[in-house]
Amino acid sequence: MSAIRSVVRGVGSYLPARCLTNADLAQMVDTSDEWIVQRTGIRTRHIAAEGEVTSDLAIHAARAALADAGLTPDDIDLIVLATSTPDNTFPATAVSVQAGLGITHGAAFDLQAVCSGFVFALATADNFLKTGAYRRCLVIGAETFSRILDWSDRTTCVLFGDGAGALVLEAVRDEEEGRGVLTSHLRSDGRHKNKLYVDGGVSSTRSVGFLRMEGREVFRHAVGMITDVIVDAFEATGESADTIDWFVPHQANRRIIDASAVKLGIAPEKVVITVDQHGNTSAASIPLALAAAHADGRIKRGDLVLLEAMGGGFTWASALVRW
Numbered sequence: 168m169s170a171i172r173s174v175v176r177g178v179g180s181y182l183p184a185r186c187l188t189n190a191d192l193a194q195m196v197d198t199s200d201e202w203i204v205q206r207t208g209i210r211t212r213h214i215a216a217e218g219e220v221t222s223d224l225a226i227h228a229a230r231a232a233l234a235d236a237g238l239t240p241d242d243i244d245l246i247v248l249a250t251s252t253p254d255n256t257f258p259a260t261a262v263s264v265q266a267g268l269g270i271t272h273g274a275a276f277d278l279q280a281v282c283s284g285f286v287f288a289l290a291t292a293d294n295f296l297k298t299g300a301y302r303r304c305l306v307i308g309a310e311t312f313s314r315i316l317d318w319s320d321r322t323t324c325v326l327f328g329d330g331a332g333a334l335v336l337e338a339v340r341d342e343e344e345g346r347g348v349l350t351s352h353l354r355s356d357g358r359h360k361n362k363l364y365v366d367g368g369v370s371s372t373r374s375v376g377f378l379r380m381e382g383r384e385v386f387r388h389a390v391g392m393i394t395d396v397i398v399d400a401f402e403a404t405g406e407s408a409d410t411i412d413w414f415v416p417h418q419a420n421r422r423i424i425d426a427s428a429v430k431l432g433i434a435p436e437k438v439v440i441t442v443d444q445h446g447n448t449s450a451a452s453i454p455l456a457l458a459a460a461h462a463d464g465r466i467k468r469g470d471l472v473l474l475e476a477m478g479g480g481f482t483w484a485s486a487l488v489r490w
């Protein structure tokens with residue numbers, strides 16, 4: 168029986184024009200560039216303009232990914248969009264992206280797994296493509312976390328930023344070079360749901376709410392969860408820290424990324440870092456980092472790329488992709 172693989176055809180991203188630096192934040196709350204850089208590695212982040220919504224960011228990123236793939240919106244029959252900051256409670260932000268791109272066939276829906284959302288979306292799209300139900304999928308991570316930050320809370324407002332990234336995945340039968348999504352591993356454990364959450368919601372408060380986090384608690388769990396799920400990916404494929412070309416982790420905190428790489432024995436030069444420039448953009452952080460490393464020529468066709476994320480829920484996930 169011939170097998171279908173989900174192969175990356177293109178990648179693109181978009182960042183809002185406005186940058187908010189650590190120095191800017193030090194004017195707003197009791198913090199400093201030194202504290203933020205030392206504890207997180209973040210130097211600056213992008214913030215969406217007034218009226219610029221998550222689907223606007225996503226549409227820009229999707230167009231960039233389509234251009235990179237040499238495809239048009241008409242070629243897409245599935246959109247899976249990961250976000251925790253949708254334009255509205257409903258309809259799904261994905262249908263605004265679909266309409267914005269002028270696509271009237273196929274399906275589009277949102278997926279919510281907070282910072283792990285992109286890897287969950289990639290795995291979901293991969294499974295749909297492998298069944299033969301759809302041909303080409305836009306997998307998007309797009310966020311406007313600036314809208315759910317309490318800008319008076321220095322423990323959270325310095326950490327996050329806005330942005331979007333997108334991949335075009337194509338179902339390819341009998342892929343000869345071994346390209347495509349090789350494996351994905353998704354986990355969640357709702358016992359930790361109060362360690363990183365938004366204190367409002369449609370059914371609970373009829374409001375949007377603000378992000379709340381027990382940062383130290385999240386940090387305490389992060390490295391173990393990340394490394395566990397990466398070991399699962401290595402065991403499923405026979406790959407290892409030595410055989411991967413690039414490690415593209417969720418960009419929450421430089422210290423978490425470095426500690427995970429050390430624990431797994433991944434060489435520092437294989438680690439793609441964008442947290443310094445983007446902050447934590449939740450579901451958008453991995454495709455933003457992929458787009459950056461693809462655009463500057465680091466990630467090339469045939470490279471083995473390891474993705475991982477961990478976030479609210481807790482959720483955590485890994486994927487191995489032969490680019």
Ligand code: UT7
Pocket residue numbers: 197198199202203206207282321322323325381382383384385386389419420423447449477478479
């Ligand atoms: O993407 C989803 C996953 N999220 C994460 O991965 C985030 C995980 N957590 C973290 O990245 C870190 O825990 C933080 C960056 C949030 C905090 O770093 P930390 O080293 O865990 O610091 P801490 O929370 O233990 O706080 C240390 C001190 C505290 O003061 P005291 O109690 O020692 O006097 C805080 O009040 O730093 C203080 N502090 C700040 N100082 C200056 C907290 N935020 C700030 C700030 N500026 N912005």
